Amino acid sequence: MATTKRTTKPPPPPAAEPGDCKPCGGTGNVPTTVRVGRKRRPVGQQDGLCLNCLGSGTDPDA
Incomplete structure (x- = not known):
């Protein structure tokens, strides 16, 4: 048995x-999400800068 x-x-x-x-x-x-091709199919993900905190990591509303 395996x-x-x-x-x-x-x-x-x-x-x-x-x-x-x-x-x-x-x-x-x-x-x-990274999209390629004429039909814009998703092929993967890459890191992007958080636009809420601009990369600082702290909540701007706190």
Whole structure:
């Protein structure tokens, strides 16, 4: 009988602190979908600057 490979789930990301920006979670980067071709199909994601906090990672309304 073949053995099965079992993997564990990675730990969840740390919870956002009260002063952290909501869209980026305090990192300053947000994922941006990259689209290519005539029909503009999505092929991946790249990091983009968070426009809410402008990369600082702190909530501007706090």
